[in-house]
Amino acid sequence: MDFIDQLRVLASRIAVTKSLIQTEEATKNAMIMPLIQALGYNPFDPFEVTPELVADVGTKKGEKVDYAILKDGKPIILFECKKAGAELNISHAGQLFRYFHVTAARFGVLTNGLTYKFFTDLEQPNKMDEKPFFEFNILDFKDRDVEELKKFAKSAFDVDSILVGANDLKYIRSIKQVLASWMTNPSEDFVRLVAGDLISGKRFTPAIKDQFTAITKQAFEQLIGERINQRLKGAMTPDPVSAPEPVTEIEAVASGEPVIVTAEEELEGFYAVRAMLRGVVASKRVVIRDAQSYCAVLLDDNNRKPICRLRFNNPQKLRLGMFNDKKEEEIISIESVDEIFNYEDRLKATVAAYLGSKDAEASS
Structure with missing residues (x-):
């Protein structure tokens, strides 16, 4: 299984179980150790991953870091863990700061099992920076995030190459924050x-x-x-395998079949759902199946895995069918097809539940 597929499986499991994780220990076992394992390190081998590594730091005796990944007996990556959902302020990384200073490790990770903040010493040698150079969210990642995370895998780990990229990542992160602030509240200088050039010759x-x-x-x-x-x-470009051609009423009548017409709004809604789910599952696995009273959007063209139902037969009264964990349908009135995007999290959670179930794995 490719690295990105391992992350998707882990993400689908975490999406379903995160509400059950209430303690730091549970977070480590259910979320953090599986990610360390996905990176190629054996969390059960103390020569490779040491939990609660102890060191004396100045006057502090017996300082511990939650996990240390080792190479040739020396720490290379340190993890400080908080319980799922906890804030990850720099003030919560005191042990990580102190331990970073007294070990050979060049990377420290502050995590709550959902978000992973990666730190190094770009500002001053052997002193951990106060700002992370890279963040990874297990429930919301892009391909480029996976490529950056993959650099920390056992098979690819190289300090120098990571540090070269880390400097660029730090500046890209800062520039994105500046651009985001300009978008919502442009500064006078900007x-x-x-x-x-637009008011040339005029006073500002x-x-x-x-x-x-x-x-x-x-x-x-x-x-x-x-x-x-x-x-x-x-x-939304139609997939020749799973995206249907619209059926006209004339074609349906001529064939002797019940009149089922796939409306433009239904196709638009289907492509919107497929677009939102691209980061969770391959687009070709999201399939539309039209019926007389609704358009079903299914995972793997399996009616036991309904993602949603598009009840758009009445253009003046659009309705969206969403499913809970018992596969019970909740019908929601919407004003326009665009409102489907408001339910992106629920759609992803529905698919994640199928991907995490045994029958989904068996049929994949």
């Missing part, structure tokens, strides 16, 4: 820069500042919206 008055601040925010919103639409159009 607005001046944007408006400079308070009125012009207010006008261009609002315009800049609108421009950002439109640009992001256009980029999202472009990505969605790519994601």
Whole structure:
């Protein structure tokens, strides 16, 4: 099984069980140790992964770090763990800071089993930075995140190559934060820069500042919206295997079959669901099956694995059928097809439950 597939299996299991994890020990056993194992390290071999590694740090005796991954008997990655859902402020990483200073490890990880924050010493040698250079969320990761995490795997681990990339990651992270702040609240200096050529020869008055601040925010919103639409159009491109051709009423009548017409809104809703689930399951496994009263969206074209139902027969009264863990349908009224995106988390959880079940694994 590929590394990304191992992560998806782990993510699907965590999505279903995270509400049951109430303690730090349970978090370690159910979430953190499996990820360490996915990276290729044996958490049950004390020569490779040592739990509660002890060291004397200055006047503090018997300091412990939750896990230390070892290479040639020396720590290379340190883990400090909190219970699932706990905050991961830098103030919670005191032991990690102290232990980082007295070991050969170049990487420290602060985690609550859901989010993993990776630290190193880019600012000052042998002193752990206060800001992580990389974050990984097991329930919300992209391909590029997996590629970065893979660098810490046993088979690929190389300190120098990770450190080269870490410096770039740190700056990319900071730039993204600045850009995000400009999107929601553009600074005066940024607005001046944007408006400079457009108001050439005019004074940058308070009125012009207010006008261009609002315009800049609108421009950002439109640009992001256009980029999202472009990505969605790519994601919604019909799959020749599982995306059906619309059936016209004339074709249905001619064939003698019951009149079942796949409406444009139903196809649009199907492609929206498929797009949202791309990070959880391969698109070709998300299949549409039309019926007279609703359009079913299924996993693996299996009616025992319903993802949702699109009840769009009445364009003036769109309804969405969602399923709970007992496969009971809840019918929700929506104003437009776009509102399906409001239920992305529930759709992902439904698919994750199927992927985590024994019968889903057997049929995959």
